[in-house]
Each structure stands twice: as structure tokens, then as C-alpha cells.
Amino acid sequence: MTYWINTVSRGHVLRGVAGGFTQANHGKPHMLRKMAKDDWIVFYSPKTDYPDGAPLQAFTALGQVTDDEVYQADLDPEFQPWRRGMRFEPCVETPIRPLLDDLDFIVDTSRWGYRFRAGAFAIEEHDFGVIRSAMTPVVPTRRS
Structure with missing residues (x-):
């Protein structure tokens, strides 16, 4: 099993959550082909929307790949993006800055955003x- 981060605007993440899919690198298939069924993906959103959304810098969704192969969506003749099926977990949007010191893939916290320029990339289980x-804090239960 591999763990991934996919860098996607919040608006695009929300469309994927609603539709049960993910895309990567503006609909290109190469990174999605590296993913396998049951791999986990965390979605990092630098902005609210692409290309001109407000800065966000937060993790916005997480889920697991549910299919064995990439597929191509037939949206219109000009745009037929490649996708993977996803099962998303309930979670809360989480700003990245409080987590920077705890993330091993962030080598230099003064230049932490550089790592996300790759779009989708693998991370360690830690x-x-x-x-x-x-993103999935434990909610205390009420006692009667």
C-alpha cells in the first residue's frame, strides 16, 4: 500500500468528493497509473479554486482508491480527464502550518511549499x- 498527496484546489477536491473520483496533474494519467487499489490519498489545497482562488494551504480531503485502473471521463470533446475511483473518509479541513514540524517529507520548513509543486507524490506511512x-479528530461521546 502506498500513501500519496495530491495537490488540488479545494473547489476541484469538492467536485471529486461529490463524484467519488480523483484527478491529478490537470487530468493527465501518468501519476494516477502509479496508484493502486487501496492506496490512500490526502488532498492538499494551496488555493480555494484554480487558477485564481484565495490562498488556503490546507489538507481538504482524504480517501482510498477503489478501482484497479484509470478511466477517462467524457466531459466534452475538449476535456476528457483521466480519473481514479475513490472512497472518501469523513474529515475536517486542516491547515498545514501547525503540522510542518511533524512531517518528514518537509525537509526545510522555511521552503515547505516547494514539495507540493510536483502535484501528486508518495509519502511515508508516518x-x-x-x-x-x-483531519479525523476523535469526537468525545456524551455520557447520559
């Missing part, structure tokens, strides 16, 4: 755990 724990 980093996935840090992010997942922050």
Missing part, C-alpha cells in the same frame, strides 16, 4: 498518520 490524525 506522514500519512500525522495528517490523518489531524
Whole structure:
């Protein structure tokens, strides 16, 4: 199993959550082909929307790949992006800055944003755990 980060605007992430899919690198297939069924993906959103959204710098969704192969969506003749099926977990949007010191893939916290320029990239299980724990806080139950 591999853990991934996919860098996508919040608006595009929300469309994927609603539709049960992910895209990467503006609909190109190469990174999606590296992913396998049951791999986990954390979505990092530098902006609210692409290309001109407001800065966000937060993890906005996480989920697991549900299919064996990439597929191409037939949206219109000009845009037929490649996708992977996803099962998303309930989570809360989480700013990245409080987590920077705990993430091993961030080598230099003064230049932390550089790593996300790759779009989609693999991370270690430790980093996935840090992010997942922050995004899925335990809600205390009420005692009667």
C-alpha cells in the first residue's frame, strides 16, 4: 500500500468528493497509473479554486482508491480527464502550518511549499498518520 498527496484546489477536491473520483496533474494519467487499489490519498489545497482562488494551504480531503485502473471521463470533446475511483473518509479541513514540524517529507520548513509543486507524490506511512490524525479528530461521546 502506498500513501500519496495530491495537490488540488479545494473547489476541484469538492467536485471529486461529490463524484467519488480523483484527478491529478490537470487530468493527465501518468501519476494516477502509479496508484493502486487501496492506496490512500490526502488532498492538499494551496488555493480555494484554480487558477485564481484565495490562498488556503490546507489538507481538504482524504480517501482510498477503489478501482484497479484509470478511466477517462467524457466531459466534452475538449476535456476528457483521466480519473481514479475513490472512497472518501469523513474529515475536517486542516491547515498545514501547525503540522510542518511533524512531517518528514518537509525537509526545510522555511521552503515547505516547494514539495507540493510536483502535484501528486508518495509519502511515508508516518506522514500519512500525522495528517490523518489531524483531519479525523476523535469526537468525545456524551455520557447520559
